[in-house]
Amino acid sequence: MSLLDLDAWLLELATQVELVYGPLADRKIFPDGVDLTLVEGAIANEEHLELARDIRRKTRVLVALGDCAVTGNVTALRNLVGNPADLLQQIYLERGDPPAATPVAPGIVPRLIERVVPLHAVVPVDHFLPGCPPSAPRIRALLEALLAGVEPPEVGRFG
16 A cells, blocks of 8 residues: 555656556466566465466566565464464364355465465565555655666665
């Protein structure tokens, strides 16, 4: 939502970029030759894991945007419950009101991976911007620097 807080600058940004994948684009397959990708969110299931690897192969600069992508944050609280089978058992069978069957639909419901991890735990990340969410001015500073081809201010790097 911090992207929306960029207000009128979003209109300027729209003249400099082409949105090729994401919730606002209808494309289902991540394209080749992407200059910059912002990933928000932790890696929690097999679909996330496959997409993260595909994005890394096809992207020149990869940014982990927000605490979930940088640290796992709220999504990683799932790790406290234990393995995915125990988690689904607790959520759907033991605590469901009314109790329901666990969601098992190959090809429809992605299989959970053993532990939720931040993006850099599965692929190399070029920059990260923590915050839940990062502030609009920090997002703008990062994007302006990357679009200008200079090192972003106050942004971390993973080796």
